[in-house]
Amino acid sequence: MENNVKEQFQVSPSFLFFLIHSVQVGVGMLGFQRYIVKGGGHDAWISVIASGLAVSVLFWMCFYVLKRENTDVIEIHRLYFGKWIGNLFNIILCLYFFSFAITIYRTYIEVLQVWMFPRLTTWSISLIYLPLIYYIISGGFRVITGIAFFGVVLPLPLFFSLFYPLSLGEVNNILPILDHSFGELFTSFKTMTFSYLGFESILFFYPYIKNGPSSYKWGQAGLLFTTILYTFLTIVTFVYFSQGQLFKNDLADAHNG
Template identity: 40%
Template sequence: MQVNKRHQVSPYLVFFIVYNSQVGVGILGFQRTIAAKAGYDAWMGVIVAGCFVQVFIWIMYKLLGKADGDIVDVHSKVFGNILGNVLSFIIMIYYWLASVSVLLGFIEIIQVWMFPTLPSWILCSLILVLVYYCVSGGFRVVVGVSFLSFLFPQITLIVLYIFPLKTAHFSNLLPIMNHSYKELFDAVKSSMYTLAGTEAFLMFYPFIRDPKSSKKFAHLAVLFTTFLYTVSAIVSFTFYSESQLKEKIWPELSLIKIIRLSYLERFEYIYISMYLVIVSSLLSLLLWCSTRGLKRIFKKKQKYFLIVISILSVVLSQLINEQYKETLDKYVTQMNLWIFYGYIPILLIIFILLKRSKQNG
């Protein structure tokens, strides 16, 4: 699929897109989840998960490079238009459900920490208006917001790890490797979903100018986010005991509460407000992927799907309570693992075999 050059972005911007796709609300609470699987050895699971994501990046480049298009093109070439569109539709639904999961997670944080009486639909509507504005501007606008989410506020937020390190107890990490391989594998699985997001690459690949030269930037982005998540886990593990961590739903937010400045006491309010930039950029990327795919499948304007999906997201924000949200998160996690780390590698093998058979024939 050919994309007009004026809609494409430079290869180095792939770093910021991949970073944006991986860093969301998950980093605020994943420490408790992985520690429940493998205790304070779980930081090693983050590194192993990062290695798996690096392999997945290589697989996606290989698959999309051979198809010279996005995942919709791959499915059409392998399975034909009808079955191919059905499979592509499933992936577009995943992108949408993933965006709903991120949105509801951030709304829950706002309601717990800042505005407990504010209805979900108001918060959801306000955030989606901003996201609609970004997505309707096109892919280059989405990439611009991704760049801003890295430059501001994430660089500033990384520096804030210095404060909890002042009272850190690195002895909490000892002894190393005192958990079974099964427990470590469970931590890897949990970390892989936390590091998820690179699958958005399956849709924006054609919008990269000279995709081959962008490969190194994609791998560097995954390396950086793996380092970021590993540092976040280690900082939390050295600050909290295991019994304390079990009681913290969002360990990183609780860490921010220790910051006291002479002119500011509740720094977490600013932290959460700044995080809106990060969440909005991630939602913009996921909804762009979903609506772009639906546009290609059904041959209708992208803005129509964006409006429908936004309305459905607001409705779901009202219907889904905490129990159903946990179920949604569970299904999104399973879809991510099975579709992208199981199905996509198999699809690459099938695509290579079909291409070889056509050449030999």
């Protein structure tokens, strides 16, 4: 199928790295460790790697279909299932992405309320950011890609700040390795999968990538970088905090809630 998106609206294949990584990493980084530790304990970092590998396989499956049809998921649904059933699947998929976006947006507002503006109401913060979101989206896909690029590059130096708590940590907190059952690791695996969501957005914007098939390696590179970042952050957290401290914080949040 021919790609009808004009080249002036497309971006270079290398930008898929930033698009994939930026959509996966966000406010969830601030607390996912407390949830995955409930299953695999100090071995939960293994589930982080396993989840990243599983997502890489799913990304390959998505890309295989996109590459073969050379269009987005909207047209693929209509092509494979017909107009009515295909549009029904499209509506379901749109509702999924809408609920996903609302969840992320609400979590971001909650972070602002907890850490910066505890007296501000949810609706007042929303009124401030919604026009900005609309302005970015109305600028087109190239503007969104630019935001994704800076969203990855600008916070990147903060990565090196993780070495400080790592130097103060206790390696014995993550030993012995493989001390939990497969079922416990799978519990952490399922929990961690939510933090990797967002890669499936390529099903929509694939036609906006120049020479789409050549962008596959960049997409996988973005997934790999996300996996490395999450794994390193998990290890730093488990080394710096004991399991008892992580559980204590979780219970305190539950009590305050």
